[in-house]
Amino acid sequence: MNRKKSWKVKILIGIVVVLVLAVAGFFIFVSASYEASPAAKESLQSDNQVQVVEDGDLLFTPVSTSKDIGFIFYPGAKVEATAYAGMAKGIAAEGYPVLIADLPFNLAILSPNRADEIIRSHPEIKRWVIGGHSLGGVMAADYALEHDEIEGLILLASYPQSKTDLSKTSLRVLSLYGSNDEVADLEKVKGAKSILPSDTKFIEIKGGNHGGFGKYGHQKGDGESSLQGDQQIQDTVRYVIDFLGELND
Numbered sequence: 001m002n003r004k005k006s007w008k009v010k011i012l013i014g015i016v017v018v019l020v021l022a023v024a025g026f027f028i029f030v031s032a033s034y035e036a037s038p039a040a041k042e043s044l045q046s047d048n049q050v051q052v053v054e055d056g057d058l059l060f061t062p063v064s065t066s067k068d069i070g071f072i073f074y075p076g077a078k079v080e081a082t083a084y085a086g087m088a089k090g091i092a093a094e095g096y097p098v099l100i101a102d103l104p105f106n107l108a109i110l111s112p113n114r115a116d117e118i119i120r121s122h123p124e125i126k127r128w129v130i131g132g133h134s135l136g137g138v139m140a141a142d143y144a145l146e147h148d149e150i151e152g153l154i155l156l157a158s159y160p161q162s163k164t165d166l167s168k169t170s171l172r173v174l175s176l177y178g179s180n181d182e183v184a185d186l187e188k189v190k191g192a193k194s195i196l197p198s199d200t201k202f203i204e205i206k207g208g209n210h211g212g213f214g215k216y217g218h219q220k221g222d223g224e225s226s227l228q229g230d231q232q233i234q235d236t237v238r239y240v241i242d243f244l245g246e247l248n249d
Helices: 003-031 038-042 081-092 114-121 135-146 186-195 231-248
Strands: 050-055 057-062 069-074 098-100 127-133 150-156 172-178 201-205
Touching: 038 081, 050 081, 057 081, 069 081, 069 114, 069 135, 069 231, 081 098, 081 231, 114 127, 127 135, 127 231, 135 150, 150 231, 172 186, 172 231, 201 231
Parallel strands: 069 098, 069 127, 127 150, 150 172, 172 201
Antiparallel strands: 050 057, 057 098
16 A cells, blocks of 8 residues: 555544544433433323323323413423423413423434424414523524414523524513522523513522422532422422413413
């Protein structure tokens, strides 16, 4: 083999090695998800108020009176969907169908338009609100901007990308964040006022942190919550129900 061919082979081998390492690195990254706690999994049990169906997406349907507004929720990055079951069930118990999106590798960024299929699969729901936690909220904001059928946006410890200017839309928006959150950039969360509608509601949950919106244990780099038990989730449910109720008036 001459020297020229030898260098070509070495370059080709180098490219293959880099690609293999990149793919391996990606799968190592996405495989390390935050698993839902046993307490969260208990909320997957149907009861006399909410029927729960696990069919890829998690569907929480009110047993008795159901409002005509459905809530699509995108989980935070690398967080199992089940971690938000307690929140979803609490909202559904008040009459609002909730669907937690099934996302590849628990990453909304890999399936930002997952809501398309959810909406198509539920023609019985006539009006829609979308939301998400952390990166899930970022992707939900992008979706809301591009889809006129979405009436409302709920952000949990999240904010739109700078290019996602929602300020001139008719969207109703609720932004919730914990005062002890050390994962999300709270300055950007609160600073998103400039790209959100002027009537956006910003609510700080005193003592709450980033991971407290779900049940998946302590998130790396997060601040400590000073709230007891499920208080942050209960507060979130109450604020979301109030928000949805205003849309329903």
